[in-house]
Amino acid sequence: MTTTTTADLEKFGEDIDAAGGADKASEKVIAGKSPTRIALQRLRSDKVAMISGITVLLLLVLGVLAPVITHALGLFYTTTDPNAPLPSEVLSYDGFPSVGPPYYPFTWEHPLGLAPGTGVDNFARLLYGLRTSLAVATGATVLSTVIGVSIGLVAGFARGWLDRVISFVIDLFLSFPFILGALALAPIIVSRFSTNLDALAKAQVFALISVLVVFGWMGLARLIRGQVLSLREREFVQAAQVMGVPTRRILFKELLPNLVAPIVVAVSLSLPAYVAAEAGLSYLGIGLTGVPSLGQTINDAVNSYSKYPLYLWAPVITVMVLVLALNLLGDSIRDAFDPKTRR
Amino acid sequence: MRFKKPIIAATAVGMLALAACGGSSSGNGDGDKASGIDKEKLGSSGAGMDASRANGPVTIQGAKEGGTIKVLSNFGLNSMDPTEAYYQNTMSILSGLVTRSLTQYVYDEKSGDMVLVPDLATDLGTHNKDFTEWKFTIRDGVKWENGKDVTAEDVRYGILRSFDRTSFPEGAAYSNDYMLDGDKYKGPYKSGTDYAGVEVNGNTLTIKMSKPFADMPYWGSFPAMGPIPKGQDKPEKYRLHPLSTGPYMFSQYTPEKSLTLVRNPHWDPKTDPARTQYPEKYVFDFQTASTKIDQILLADKGEGQTTMTYDDVLAPDYREFQTQHKDQLVQGGSPLTAYWAPDYRKITDIKVRQALAWAYPYKDAALAAGYIEGVTRIWGTNLMPPGIPGRTEYNPLPGHEPGTTDTAKAKQLLQDAGKLGYEVKWLFANDDPQAVKAKDVIVKSLTAAGFKASPVATTVADLSTERANPNNNKINVRSGGWLSDWPSGGSWFPPVLGSTNLKEEGVGSNYAIFNEPEVDKKINDIQMMPAAKQPAAWNELDKFIAEKYFPLFVTGYGGVAMAHGSKIEGFNVDTAHGTPTWGNIWVQQ
Numbered sequence: 001m002t003t004t005t006t007a008d009l010e011k012f013g014e015d016i017d018a019a020g021g022a023d024k025a026s027e028k029v030i031a032g033k034s035p036t037r038i039a040l041q042r043l044r045s046d047k048v049a050m051i052s053g054i055t056v057l058l059l060l061v062l063g064v065l066a067p068v069i070t071h072a073l074g075l076f077y078t079t080t081d082p083n084a085p086l087p088s089e090v091l092s093y094d095g096f097p098s099v100g101p102p103y104y105p106f107t108w109e110h111p112l113g114l115a116p117g118t119g120v121d122n123f124a125r126l127l128y129g130l131r132t133s134l135a136v137a138t139g140a141t142v143l144s145t146v147i148g149v150s151i152g153l154v155a156g157f158a159r160g161w162l163d164r165v166i167s168f169v170i171d172l173f174l175s176f177p178f179i180l181g182a183l184a185l186a187p188i189i190v191s192r193f194s195t196n197l198d199a200l201a202k203a204q205v206f207a208l209i210s211v212l213v214v215f216g217w218m219g220l221a222r223l224i225r226g227q228v229l230s231l232r233e234r235e236f237v238q239a240a241q242v243m244g245v246p247t248r249r250i251l252f253k254e255l256l257p258n259l260v261a262p263i264v265v266a267v268s269l270s271l272p273a274y275v276a277a278e279a280g281l282s283y284l285g286i287g288l289t290g291v292p293s294l295g296q297t298i299n300d301a302v303n304s305y306s307k308y309p310l311y312l313w314a315p316v317i318t319v320m321v322l323v324l325a326l327n328l329l330g331d332s333i334r335d336a337f338d339p340k341t342r343r
Numbered sequence: 344m345r346f347k348k349p350i351i352a353a354t355a356v357g358m359l360a361l362a363a364c365g366g367s368s369s370g371n372g373d374g375d376k377a378s379g380i381d382k383e384k385l386g387s388s389g390a391g392m393d394a395s396r397a398n399g400p401v402t403i404q405g406a407k408e409g410g411t412i413k414v415l416s417n418f419g420l421n422s423m424d425p426t427e428a429y430y431q432n433t434m435s436i437l438s439g440l441v442t443r444s445l446t447q448y449v450y451d452e453k454s455g456d457m458v459l460v461p462d463l464a465t466d467l468g469t470h471n472k473d474f475t476e477w478k479f480t481i482r483d484g485v486k487w488e489n490g491k492d493v494t495a496e497d498v499r500y501g502i503l504r505s506f507d508r509t510s511f512p513e514g515a516a517y518s519n520d521y522m523l524d525g526d527k528y529k530g531p532y533k534s535g536t537d538y539a540g541v542e543v544n545g546n547t548l549t550i551k552m553s554k555p556f557a558d559m560p561y562w563g564s565f566p567a568m569g570p571i572p573k574g575q576d577k578p579e580k581y582r583l584h585p586l587s588t589g590p591y592m593f594s595q596y597t598p599e600k601s602l603t604l605v606r607n608p609h610w611d612p613k614t615d616p617a618r619t620q621y622p623e624k625y626v627f628d629f630q631t632a633s634t635k636i637d638q639i640l641l642a643d644k645g646e647g648q649t650t651m652t653y654d655d656v657l658a659p660d661y662r663e664f665q666t667q668h669k670d671q672l673v674q675g676g677s678p679l680t681a682y683w684a685p686d687y688r689k690i691t692d693i694k695v696r697q698a699l700a701w702a703y704p705y706k707d708a709a710l711a712a713g714y715i716e717g718v719t720r721i722w723g724t725n726l727m728p729p730g731i732p733g734r735t736e737y738n739p740l741p742g743h744e745p746g747t748t749d750t751a752k753a754k755q756l757l758q759d760a761g762k763l764g765y766e767v768k769w770l771f772a773n774d775d776p777q778a779v780k781a782k783d784v785i786v787k788s789l790t791a792a793g794f795k796a797s798p799v800a801t802t803v804a805d806l807s808t809e810r811a812n813p814n815n816n817k818i819n820v821r822s823g824g825w826l827s828d829w830p831s832g833g834s835w836f837p838p839v840l841g842s843t844n845l846k847e848e849g850v851g852s853n854y855a856i857f858n859e860p861e862v863d864k865k866i867n868d869i870q871m872m873p874a875a876k877q878p879a880a881w882n883e884l885d886k887f888i889a890e891k892y893f894p895l896f897v898t899g900y901g902g903v904a905m906a907h908g909s910k911i912e913g914f915n916v917d918t919a920h921g922t923p924t925w926g927n928i929w930v931q932q
Binding site: 078079080081082084086087088091093094095096116117118119186187190191193194195197200285286289296299300302303304305306307308 | 633634638641657658659660661662663704706707710711712713715716717718768773774776777779780783784786787790791797798799800801802804805817
């Protein structure tokens with residue numbers, strides 16, 4: 001069955017190539033390429049995609065290597081570290097740092113300055129925040145994609161009552177207020193894990209991912225369902241059904257490969273949305289408190305913004321760059337995968 | 344007296360306790376130099392009394408009539424029922440502007456202190472020899488906002504209401520503690536108005552005590568010791584519009600949101616020796632973000648020029664106020680002591696409690712929690728803050744400089760006690776970023792001292808409830824703070840260290856759950872002493888308790904740093920409450 005699929009895809013790709021490229025360069029030799037290969041080729045020649053891709057990769061590396069980098073530079077992201085300087089050693093009487101900005105000149109020891117009130121290094125905190133943001137966003141994206149795709153496949157392929165039930169559930173989740181759910185969950189988790197702060201920090205990460213997933217899978221599920229609805233009427237699916245191929249196989253071997261494009265697009269667009277959502281929830285104080293996060297830093301920095309703008313701008317710009325790069329990359333991927341676009 | 348709000352109680356108080364102090368004495372003391380706070384007089388809340396200042400009207404030289412003052416605060420108001428008002432903000436607004444009581448405080452320009460003067464009474468009361476009977480004569484010509492006369496009967500009814508702990512759980516309990524049959528009489532709603540302790544004879548009110556109560560004139564300054572109109576005083580309704588006898592009355596009040604006070608036409612300045620009525624109205628706006636308040640006042644434009652706040656300015660904005668807007672900043676003392684109270688039933692070894700005091704990161708926690716050293720956080724050792732008569736500094740930990748941390752010394756003490764690795768458990772609000780920061784530095788310091796630090800996460804909303812539960816097994820240390828109700832040990836030791844009946848009263852304000860019959864007896868003995876001997880005796884007791892039992896350690900005294908727009912005049916610190924001197928405020932026209 002795999003061969004059928006590949007052949008079919010290649011045919012699909014040729015169709016695309018033929019449709020677009022034929023009139024321009026009809027004399028060119030038409031080579032057989034899969035849609036994925038075509039998409040990758042297009043991405044490689046797309047400057048925006050390359051720049052945003054490199055930016056994302058760079059931020060990813062910074063986030064993943066946060067412990068290594070901070071260790072190498074001798075920076076601390078939390079006051080609880082036994083070697084971290086005490087707040088009273090590095091701060092003035094009003095909580096502002098006594099080295100570096102805003103009142104003292106720039107120093108390479110702390111390129112982004114120190115956090116008021118705690119005296120931890122802003123650069124270290126930024127890296128760890130980036131790490132958290134990316135981890136949460138990736139986790140939430142993977143989970144919500146898996147759930148959304150499975151449910152969408154089933155709903156689209158199953159006619160009748162199952163489709164109606166699933167569609168109703170999707171509507172139900174779509175109508176439930178997301179912020180309210182997150183607000184209600186936060187204090188419950190705190191009271192459940194009040195005495196074990198390590199567990200609390202982990203529970204908050206899982207709760208945040210769960211909240212994002214629970215309220216984030218519906219869009220993709222609907223999209224996939226719509227795609228499946230049209231695909232299942234195609235000849236290759238009907239042929240498989242006539243041959244007696246089991247439903248599971250049809251779903252995952254026949255239909256899923258044809259859905260790669262919408263899934264890749266959905267993933268690339270939901271990543272930045274989750275990064276922004278994590279920052280937003282942490283800013284509201286209903287996200288993470290036990291681990292550093294960009295939203296938390298932004299929330300903290302608002303109080304001293306008029307005196308210490310750098311403290312606010314660093315995490316804001318980081319979130320902005322990350323979200324923008326992911327979005328542009330997502331756009332490019334969508335364009336690359338879409339057979340209808342031509343440049 | 345309690346802090347502005349349970350929220351504050353949670354953030355600030357909780358944090359206070361969290362935030363106390365530490366570090367090296369040679370640290371960043373710029374704040375000390377910067378502030379104009381006289382650290383010897385933090386709580387000199389009306390140490391003076393002046394019965395001769397009994398008549399109005401009060402005029403302020405150069406003051407102009409008119410103008411609207413906008414008051415911004417981050418904190419909503421608790422019950423505004425005079426009987427129940429026991430928070431800094433509710434008490435100060437009611438006493439300063441709306442309701443009159445037996446006595447009141449007036450700001451003394453020369454000394455900068457608050458002085459106790461008569462209010463509804465013509466003097467500060469006369470007492471019998473052993474302070475068990477007080478007589479107050481209610482003056483003529485005082486009217487309600489509806490034009491009716493205020494009578495001695497109205498005042499009696501107000502006092503009767505102050506016995507009711509069920510209808511007014513937040514109110515102060517001094518009537519129950521000191522007045523005749525205070526433990527049996529439960530207020531007019533439950534026990535009727537037949538009560539022998541308060542008698543009216545014409546204009547004269549006679550109050551009988553169950554034990555000597557020399558501080559009665561101070562208790563008389565509480566809104567609870569004022570008139571209440573019988574028949575119009577349903578607790579759930581009266582708190583929304585307490586009937587005014589002072590210069591301003593409620594015009595519109597949305598709890599937790601806004602309050603508008605307008606002039607009371609029936610207030611006669613001739614009868615009032617302290618209050619004035621210069622501004623046309625006061626508009627209070629609660630739940631305003633602190634950052635926004637500071638920005639409005641720093642910008643000082645348009646309406647901002649006639650805006651004020653009784654919240655402390657934020658630490659990040661303090662330097663700008665201090666250097667560029669000094670005339671808009673009002674700093675002064677507040678009769679507040681913040682402390683950490685190990686549960687006396689659980690942490691039974693005095694060495695562990697002392698080790699905790701050595702290990703506590705005073706300076707770091709204060710910085711993390713947003714306090715300004717030398718301004719809103721001042722180091723000390725006595726439970727009673729400076730300024731209370733008879734107070735002399737003592738140090739229960741030889742060699743310990745207040746506000747400093749020595750984890751090595753703490754470790755040594757723990758080792759001596761054989762309690763290395765002792766688990767310390769305390770509450771912090773996980774949804775308050777500053778509380779979380781303070782928690783982090785405390786954990787670090789306690790760990791370095793050989794404790795096992797186990798902070799217990801809770802939320803701002805639940806913190807005070809969890810702390811007040813005597814059977815909360817998750818914690819063994821409570822952080823607390825107490826503001827004196829009047830400058831005497833009598834408003835410190837009975838509530839903070841007097842044993843409580845845990846079953847009936849709960850923790851109350853005895854966060855240490857301290858219970859020593861010896862101390863209870865000494866408190867009782869001092870209350871029976873002649874008034875002149877009490878101040879020295881309270882101070883002696885302060886020292887005695889700290890040296891023998893060390894039930895708690897002070898994490899810092901409070902101070903206030905409030906701010907106002909450039910067109911507001913006469914804004915000083917009421918050191919009795921740590922709030923503005925409402926009676927002196929007027930607006931430049």
